[in-house]
Amino acid sequence: MRPRTLDEFAGQSHLMGPEAVLRKLIESGNTPSMILWGPPGSGKTTLARLIAATQQRPYFPMSAIESGVKDVRETIEKAQRHRFFDKPNPILFIDEIHRFSKAQQDSLLHAVEKGIINLIGATTENPSFEVIPALLSRCQVYVLNPLSETELLQMARHACVQDEYLKTRHWIFTETDALIHLAGGDGRKLYNILDILYSAHTGAGDIQVTNLAVSQAVQQNLARYDKGGDQHYDMASALIKSVRGSDPNGAVYWLARMLEGGEDIEFIARRLIVSASEDIGLANPNALLIAQACFQAIHNIGMPEARIILSETVIYLATSPKSNSAYMAIEDATRLVRQTGDLPVPLHLRNAPTRLMKSLDYGKDYLYSHSFEQNFAAQEYLPDPVSGTRLYSPQDNPTENKIQERILSWWKDKYQ
Numbered sequence: 001m002r003p004r005t006l007d008e009f010a011g012q013s014h015l016m017g018p019e020a021v022l023r024k025l026i027e028s029g030n031t032p033s034m035i036l037w038g039p040p041g042s043g044k045t046t047l048a049r050l051i052a053a054t055q056q057r058p059y060f061p062m063s064a065i066e067s068g069v070k071d072v073r074e075t076i077e078k079a080q081r082h083r084f085f086d087k088p089n090p091i092l093f094i095d096e097i098h099r100f101s102k103a104q105q106d107s108l109l110h111a112v113e114k115g116i117i118n119l120i121g122a123t124t125e126n127p128s129f130e131v132i133p134a135l136l137s138r139c140q141v142y143v144l145n146p147l148s149e150t151e152l153l154q155m156a157r158h159a160c161v162q163d164e165y166l167k168t169r170h171w172i173f174t175e176t177d178a179l180i181h182l183a184g185g186d187g188r189k190l191y192n193i194l195d196i197l198y199s200a201h202t203g204a205g206d207i208q209v210t211n212l213a214v215s216q217a218v219q220q221n222l223a224r225y226d227k228g229g230d231q232h233y234d235m236a237s238a239l240i241k242s243v244r245g246s247d248p249n250g251a252v253y254w255l256a257r258m259l260e261g262g263e264d265i266e267f268i269a270r271r272l273i274v275s276a277s278e279d280i281g282l283a284n285p286n287a288l289l290i291a292q293a294c295f296q297a298i299h300n301i302g303m304p305e306a307r308i309i310l311s312e313t314v315i316y317l318a319t320s321p322k323s324n325s326a327y328m329a330i331e332d333a334t335r336l337v338r339q340t341g342d343l344p345v346p347l348h349l350r351n352a353p354t355r356l357m358k359s360l361d362y363g364k365d366y367l368y369s370h371s372f373e374q375n376f377a378a379q380e381y382l383p384d385p386v387s388g389t390r391l392y393s394p395q396d397n398p399t400e401n402k403i404q405e406r407i408l409s410w411w412k413d414k415y416q
Contacts, residue, residue, distance in 0.1 A: 001159050001191060002046050009050060010187065011043060011151040012144050022142055029055050029088060033112050033119040035097070035127045035136070038144025041186030044122035047144075048093040051120065058090035060117075064099040069107045076111045089118045097121030098130035105132045112138050146185025153180070155187055159194060166198055170206045178211035182218055193218060235261070236271055239314070243272075244279040248318040255307075255314050265306050269295040272313055283323035283397040290316050321397045329392040336386060343383035376410050388414065 003009045006016065006023060015022040025031045031051055036044040045061075052059035060075050067075075079090040092111070094100070111117050112135065119139060123130060127141055147155070153176060160171040183190040193214065200217040201207045235258050242250035258268060269291070276291040294313040298306035352362035367377035380387055394400035394407070 001163055003050065006050060006054060009043065009047065010155050011147045015142055026051055026054055031118065033139045035121045035123060035131060035139045035141045036144060037123050037127055037141055039124060039146050039185060041188035042144040042146060043187065044144060045095060048091065048120045048122065052091045055088055057088045059093065060090060061093045064094055064096040069104050072104060072107045076117060079117045089115055091120055092117040093120045095122050098123040098125040102132055105135050109134055147187055149180050152183050152190050155190060156194060159191060166194060169198065171209060172206050173209045175210040178214040179209060182214065240271055240275050243275050243314065243318045244322065246318055246322065248315045251314045251318040252311055255310055259307050265298050265303060265310065266295065268310060269298055272317060276317060278327045279322055279324060280317060280320045281323045281326040282400050282403065283321040283395065284399065287317055287320050323395040323397055323400060325393060325395045325400065332391045336389065340386055343385055346380065346383060349381065
């Protein structure tokens with residue numbers, strides 16, 4: 001069902017309408033190297049093929065997932081052999097170009113700059129972050145949008161009268177809300193749903209598209225969730241921020257969204273372990289134990305039961321008291337280390353396994369804590385230039401209030 005002409009291309013009227021700038025460039029035969037940035041199923045690969053076909057250029061497709069620097073160079077050499085003085089440059093199309101490493105992207109620079117090939121890269125990620133500046137500056141970026149409801153319906157009706165298999169049945173579109181919702185602006189998902197409806201229909205009668213029929217045939221929500229792209233990180237962020245904000249309802253909702261989208265359950269559990277330390281920390285040290293137990297349990301159990309374990313953990317973390325004192329302590333300590341450099345370890349704290357080291361006063365005057373009352377001896381544990389620096393500050397919650405009391409009882413002369 002891929003379009004064969006520019007007029008058959010569905011959607012992206014801002015780029016492909018009769019007077020749109022990209023449409024005019026394609027028709028003129030003078031398209032630049034470009035990055036097509038848009039969500040899955042918005043027509044990036046189709047558009048690249050149409051450009052090559054319309055301009056009668058040699059077309060060399062590659063997938064960033066499957067190709068390395070050697071493959072890039074071999075393809076560029078093959079493209080160079082197709083160059084003739086009276087022919088337009090070959091097109092090198094790279095799908096998911098954001099997955100290319102810096103070295104792989106660097107290998108494209110010379111060919112693009114010298115005009116050996118016209119590069120068309122497709123990405124679901126923001127190219128500002130994923131494409132190296134040197135390559136990005138040599139390409140025009142065009143943004144593709146999710147397909148609208150009208151565009152999806154046009155594609156569906158067109159497919160039902162043109163596709164080799166779908167056209168063997170008469171299709172009646174009675175209700176389309178579920179079809180549009182499940183497609184989520186993705187043309188590929190739309191065609192997949194139509195294929196499912198066709199396969200699920202038994203008998204020789206008409207296929208009636210209703211919300212119930214679509215929901216029953218698809219059986220699960222296909223709402224757009226690119227677990228390798230922006231939505232992956234956006235929803236993970238929403239989940240963790242809901243936990244941090246002590247909202248169990250928001251946390252469980254975003255957990256469900258990620259699970260329904262097919263997210264890796266171990267990825268979710270790892271994020272919860274981090275949150276247990278960063279956002280809850282010493283206000284409830286058991287949170288880390290619960291999160292770690294969750295990770296082990298879902299690994300042993302798997303889906304669908306793992307969703308219950310994750311739900312329990314998310315609710316526990318969201319309803320726990322919060323403290324980021326451990327996070328702030330290591331941040332402040334790291335900042336201090338970078339400011340002060342490699343300060344020497346004080347002599348009394350150094351290890352002295354040899355006679356020579358002991359003769360150099362390694363370990364001299366060290367006070368062994370267990371030899372003193374309450375297993376505590378006041379001595380300096382920081383290098384002299386940063387002596388007395390306080391990096392851990394307990395926050396106001398029942399557990400850390402007790403920690404604060406202990407610290408003050410030990411270090412009353414230092415912290416009072």
